[in-house]
Every structure is written in structure tokens, then in C-alpha cells.
Amino acid sequence: MTNLVIRDDRNGLALLTLNRPDKLNSLTVGMFRELRVHIAEIAKSAEIGCVILRGAGKCFSAGHDLADISKGEEVPSRGWHSETLRLMEKLPQPVVAAVHGHCYTGALEVALAADFIVASDNARFGDTHAKWALTPVWGMSQRLPRRVGIATAKRLMFTADMIDAQEAVRIGLAEYSVPHENFDAEIESLAQKILTNSTFSHAANKRLLDATDASPLDAGLQWEVMESEGVGPDMQDRIAAFAKKGK
Template identity: 60%
Template structure:
């Protein structure tokens, strides 16, 4: 691999950075090939990786699908390769955070929506501009965006192609968190630490449970939880013992 997507691992956190800053991290076939390879490695490493952060180098997360790539005729390794890569990212067993600063347009928004949590800087600018270019989504926009913000706001974003700021993204539920740019890295680190401190087993099991029951009627979802829940993790006893020891020390 070259360096279009960088991977850094630290204390169970795998950070994937889109690294095409001179092109505002616009998404071409080559960047997806590298991203897919990283995701394939991470999905097998549940003991070494407990959380994934996807972000962009330089001025922004990503300006979106490389229009030059489209104009010249893309040659992905197989049909629908980009969509499958985004789906693979969304289906990672570990939680995924999409960390968005600056531009996050169209294809980049489809990529960001693969995250379980979206953290936005105040500089973030989200938009779906498919209609501006006489295009329709094939990377998941029509399915993931309404599941995150509802149909009325999705229609508004898709029909107007207008830009949504980081603060508005928070207000409509597109982003989970919005912070000033100067606090962006610190907020990401704090969120990552709080997630990694919990049981990785539970985080994976909860993510799967939520995904498996998405869209089910309440009764069916409750039945699935009872029958298909993964139950107790291998670290439960150690966690309870550590809590009991801490409590005992405070009371001594």
C-alpha cells in the first residue's frame, strides 16, 4: 500500500486517516482500495483493536467523490466496490467514530455515515450534492441518512443540496457531538478513552444487537434480545472484582 490512508494504533484505538490533503481527501478508487485493506485487517483483530476513528488529513474530512475520477471513468476492482467498502466499515465489530472537520460532501458524507458516532468540529460542512451533478446515490445515502436524521430532513438535504454546519448537524441528529475546532482532538481523545474503558466484548455485542434488531417491531426486537443476546463477557468477573476492591478501599 501507499499512503492514501494512514493507520495509527495506540492503546486499542485504530485511527484511519484519509491522506490526500492536496486534493481535499477527495475519494478515488485508490483511496478505497487502501481503506478496504485496512478495514479487512481491523475486522479480524478484535483483541487488539477496540475502537476505530476515521478522519481526514489537512483542511477537511473529505470534499467527496473525486469528480475527475468519475469523468475519466473509474475502474474499481469489482462492481460496487466503494459501496461494499463503506458497508464493510459500517459492519466492523468494533465501534466506529467518524471525526469530521471542514468539508464532508456527498460521497464523503456517505462514508462518514458508516460511523456509529459522528463527531463534528464547528468548521464541519455537511452536504448531499448528488442532485447538483445529476447523480443519484449508490454508496448508501438514501438508506443511512434518513435512519440518522429522519425522512423530512433527508428530503431537505437531498433536494436543496444546501450545506449543514457542524452546529446544525448536532441539532438535527446528524452529529452526536459538535465542538470548537481548537477542542476537536481533545474531545475525540476523551470520547475514545471513555469507550475503550468499557468492556470491548460488550461494545461489540451491543453494536451487533442494535444492528440485528434495527427496524424490527418492538415485540420481535425484545424477543431477539432475550434469545440472541451474547450474555456475559469473559471480563465480567474481573471488572466486578476491581469495582469491589475500589469500593472497599474507599470505605476503609
Template identity: 75%
Template structure:
């Protein structure tokens, strides 16, 4: 595997880093190929309980590499980028997008495929498809309105405006804002809270939320009862440890 997307494991936490800082981590087919390989490996790695996806250098990513678009990208199959992000989205472990600096268009589509976005104070978000006479094919039209509502999604998609972290938090696009100088430490602290809890529950809850997203509440309640995955193999140990305190 190359070094366009790097992986570092640390006691259950996996850091995936978009690593093209000289180009503001602009996204290419080769970067997606490496991201896909890492994600595929994570499906088979039970030693990892949480994943943080971040960018090297000045930003998360400035978005899809316009040079690649102009030259015509050689993708393995139609919808391959979207399929790659769907693989990441369905990982049976929490995925955090840690966003600092630019997060524009294709980069926002990548971040939206994480379970949630944690932002640095410097984070800036935008969907600029309309600026370049493009339309989204990596998931923007589906994931953005699910996060922020259809009217706000239209606002961002139609105006191509750039919003800062505080506005992103207000509209529900990100879940927390951290200072730039402590950003990675704060990301890790947040992830460690997740890692302290049951990986069985995390995987089961992700599947439950996925299966019932946008369902009518009665249908979702029935699914929760009938398709419940029960208790995990670590339940007795966790309760026993608590009772001994």
C-alpha cells in the same frame, strides 16, 4: 499498503486518516482500496478496541473525486464502494467519524457508515448528488434517513444545501461538537471513554442494534431475549475491580 489512508495505533485506539490533503481528501478508487485493506486488517486485530476515521489537512473530505467520475472509474466489482463501507460499518468495534471542514456527498456517505459522527465547529455537511445529476450508490439513501428521518433526508438530498455543525447536531446527524483547536484531543478523550468499557459488550451491542434496527418493538424485544450473547469473559474481572474500591 500506500499512504492515501494511514493507520496509527495508540494503546487500543486506531486512527485511520484520509490522507490526500492537497486534493481535500477527495475520494478515489485507490483511497477506497486502502481503506478496505485497513478495515479488513482490523477484523483480525484484537488489540484495537475503537477506531477513529478522520481527514488530513483542512477537512474530512470534499467528497467523491469528480475527475475520477468523469473519466470513468475502474472498480473491482459493481457495488464495491458500498460493500467497502458495509465492511467498516459491521466492524465488531466502535467506529467514530471525526469530521472537520468539508464533508460532502461521498464523504458524508463514508461518515454515515461509522457508528456516529463527532464534528468540529468548522464541519460542514451536504449531499450534492442532485447538483451533478447523480444518484447515491454508497448508502446515502439508506443511512441518511435512518439518522435524521426521511423528511429531513429528502430536504438535504433535494436541496443540496450545506449545513453547519450546529444544524447537523440539531437534526441528529452528529452526536457532539468540539472546538477546532482541541478537536483531536477531544476525539481521543471520547474514544477513551469507549475503550474503558468491555469490548465484548461493544461487539455484542453492535450486532444486536444492527439486527433489530427498524423492527417492530415486540420483534426487537424477542430478538434481544432469544439471541442475547450473555456475558463477556471480562465480566468477573470488571465487577471484582469495582467491588474492591
């Protein structure tokens, strides 16, 4: 039986690949079940310092499988998909969505639950809920405006327009884009940059950012002073290694 989400661990990197290439990685309950298992295992792993989420074949994902929607999906509980993405979002490790090709609607909701998106220059993004008389329940209404601003989120949601990688970067949906022929190398390079730095800092900074997102500035500054975890267990070793390198 083919795995719907493949996990490949590489020296501290967990590469998660959505694996229904014959169906453009359209998202099913079964795929989410496997994704959730991987998320739970990674959350407990001290060996994993970075997570990359991408799609097999021609694209990241064309979105929620419409055939599954039309016949009625059986999910463990109401809000289960949204809960799964929130668990991914709250992983202590940095999570990067590496998007090439299609990234529509449900797939965009998945990508938005990553810490940020890196796009191939052939990536295309869009929210088509309104095209099918649907409303988001996986997080689009909350994460998209936080990423791009409420007016831009409304434009994308109301028009169901598809946008390319250049426009996605311009509006802040994706952090940056790279030529498709360099995409794999860039993702590997990015992961190595993240892995070079402290896993303690990554986890602590994610908690700080999550706790103070959209807070008033003074409240956020007070939270940082009172709740910041300060010095990690590897600080002295890192400073000593830097000092030794400089001699």
C-alpha cells in the same frame, strides 16, 4: 509512495486518516482500496477496541473525486464502494467519524457508515448528488434517513444545501460538536472512554442494534431476549476490580 489512508495504532485505538490533503481528501478507488485493507485487518485484531476515522489537513473530505467520476472509474465489482463501507459498519469495534471542515456527498456517505459522527464546529455537511445529476450508490439513501428522518433526508438531498455543525447536531446527523481548537483532545478523550469499557459488550451491542434496526418493537425485544450474548469473559474481573476500588 504516499499512503492514501494512514493507520496509527495507539494503545487499542486505530486512527485511520484519509490522506490526500492537497486534494481535500477527495475519494478515489485507490483510497477505498487502502481503506478496505485496513478494515479487513482491524476486523481480525483482538488488540483494537476503537476506530476513529478522520481527514488530514483542512477537512474530513470534500467528497468523491469528480475527476475520477468524469473519466470513468474502474472498480473490482458493482457495488464495491458500498460493500467496503458496509464492512466498516459491521466492524465489531466502535467506529467514530471525526469530521472537521468539508464533508460532502461521498464523504458524508463514508461518515454515515461509522457508528456516529462527532463534528468540529467548523464542519460543513451536504449531499450534492442532485447538483451533478447523480444518485447515491454508496448508501446515502439508506443511512441518511435512518439518521435524520426521511423528510429531512429529502430536504438535504433535494436542495443540496450545505449545513453547519450546529444544524447537523440539531437534526441528529452529528452527535455533538466541539470547538475546533479542542477537537483533537475531544477525539482522544472519547476514544479512551470507549476503550475503558468491554470490547465484548461493544461487539455484542453492535450486533444487536444492527440486527434489529427498524424492526417492530416486540420483534426487537424478542430478538434481544433470545439472541443477546449475555455475559462476557471479562465480567467477573471487572466486577472484582470495581469492588476492590470501593474498599
